[in-house]
Amino acid sequence: MKSPDWSGSSGETWARRWLDTDRALAPVGAALDQAILDAAPGGEFRALDVGCGPGTTSLTLAGQRPDASIVACDLSAPLIAIARERSEGLPNVRFLAQDAEDAVREHGPFELVFSRHGMMFFDDPHRAFGALRRAGSEGATSVFSCFQGWEANPWARELASAAAGREVPPPGREPSGFAFAEPGYVRDILLQAGWCEPSERAVEFDYVAGEGPAATEQAFVFLAELGPAARVIEAMDHAERDAALHRMGKVIGEHEQDGRVTFPAAAWLWTAHAR
Numbered sequence: 001m002k003s004p005d006w007s008g009s010s011g012e013t014w015a016r017r018w019l020d021t022d023r024a025l026a027p028v029g030a031a032l033d034q035a036i037l038d039a040a041p042g043g044e045f046r047a048l049d050v051g052c053g054p055g056t057t058s059l060t061l062a063g064q065r066p067d068a069s070i071v072a073c074d075l076s077a078p079l080i081a082i083a084r085e086r087s088e089g090l091p092n093v094r095f096l097a098q099d100a101e102d103a104v105r106e107h108g109p110f111e112l113v114f115s116r117h118g119m120m121f122f123d124d125p126h127r128a129f130g131a132l133r134r135a136g137s138e139g140a141t142s143v144f145s146c147f148q149g150w151e152a153n154p155w156a157r158e159l160a161s162a163a164a165g166r167e168v169p170p171p172g173r174e175p176s177g178f179a180f181a182e183p184g185y186v187r188d189i190l191l192q193a194g195w196c197e198p199s200e201r202a203v204e205f206d207y208v209a210g211e212g213p214a215a216t217e218q219a220f221v222f223l224a225e226l227g228p229a230a231r232v233i234e235a236m237d238h239a240e241r242d243a244a245l246h247r248m249g250k251v252i253g254e255h256e257q258d259g260r261v262t263f264p265a266a267a268w269l270w271t272a273h274a275r
Contacts, residue, residue, distance in 0.1 A: 011076025013225055018054040018082060020209070020222040024155075027205035028267045029116055032145045033060045035269055036114050039141040040065060045111040048135070049073070050100045050144070051118020055083025055093070061114075062093040071096065071110075073103040074118075101131045108135030115144040117267075120179040129193035133274060140274040142195060146180040148202065148266040153178075155207045155263035159229035162247040168232065177227070186270065195272035207265035209252070219252050219261035220245075 014021065022029070036057070040047070044067045049058040052072035062070055070093040074080055083095040096103060100122075104110070113132050122128035132142065150157045150170030156177070160168040171178045173185065180186045183200050190198040210219030223229055224245060233244050255261050 011074075012078050014053065015076060015078035015082055017222055017226050018079065020218070021226070022054065022056055023211070024207050024209055024222075024265075025117065026208070028145050028203050028265075028269070029056065031203050031205075031269055032057065032114070032116055032143065035143050035271065036061055036112070037064060039112060039114075039143050039271065040068065041111050041139075043067060044069070046109070047071070047112040047114065048100075048104065048107070048110045048132075049118075050113065050115040050132070051075075051121065052083060052095065053079050053116070053118065055079075055086055055095055057114065057116045058083070058093050058095070059086060059090065062087070062090045066092055068092055068112075070094070071103060071107045073098045073100050075099060101128055104131050104135035109137040109140075110135055111137050111140050113140065113142045113144075117145055117147070117177065119144045120146050120177060121175040123175060125179075125189050126192060129189055129195065133194040136274040138274060142190075142270070142272045142274075144270050145203070145267050146186070146270070147177050148268055149181040150178060152204075152266035153207075153264075155209060155223070155265055156228045158251050158263070159223055159227070159248055160232050162251045163229040163232040163244040165244065165247060168228070171228070180268070183268065186268070190270075190272045194274070196275045198270060198272040201269045201271075203267045203269050205265050205267070207263045208260055209255075209263060210261040212259055215259050215261045216249075216253055216256050219256075220249050223252065224248065 047070045049072035052074045058072040073096045077097045080095045080097040187198045
């Protein structure tokens with residue numbers, strides 16, 4: 001499966017659909033926000049948001065901890081533009097259209113490193129987590145979320161399989177939303193990079209893909225543009241796409257109830273420390 005082009009078309013699509021993504025990830029985002037606050041040191045501190053997207057996680061921290069100085073980076077210039085617009089009135093957060101490994105070299109050290117579903121897209125995760133660890137001050141904490149496995153996330157598995165017209169196997173460890181599905185793999189990366197005491201906590205939540213009078217249409221447009229099903233469709237020729245979209249739309253309709261399209265979802269919430 002082709003890796004996302006965050007500085008190009010993928011970043012533009014995510015920028016167009018950032019409100020849909022924020023709604024879908026809201027429950028795990030809330031759990032992550034609390035974990036970040038719990039990990040944040042007392043007094044003034046410096047923090048890095050990796051793959052910050054539209055800035056939602058950084059803006060929450062900036063608002064609740066005005067004594068934090070936050071650097072938030074993402075490869076997508078359109079997403080960074082949205083984050084900057086949303087950050088008006090919050091002088092303690094900077095949004096940079098920059099690779100995370102470059103950002104840590106230029107702007108570290110940091111007492112806190114965090115990410116909402118942004119850590120799974122590194123081309124070389126061992127190198128990247130090593131760079132993040134070197135940018136962490138003594139006693140720094142890393143907190144991030146990522147998806148659990150394929151079977152635990154029907155919004156991805158069911159829709160990708162419906163689009164393909166066959167059962168789609170789970171992605172591997174290539175950069176994608178499911179690259180960090182296996183806790184043992186992630187733990188090894190963190191330990192080898194020099195992070196200590198890595199621990200994961202399961203978060204099960206409702207992935208709301210659409211809501212309101214046009215919930216099914218909203219969910220269809222969202223999930224046909226972003227996620228594993230969108231990538232299946234993108235790889236098809238035009239003759240196959242209509243049937244694929246029809247199958248996908250049928251599954252979405254089956255998950256609509258009372259004006260909401262909801263799928264079960266599951267994520268990991270990771271914490272590790274620098275010693």
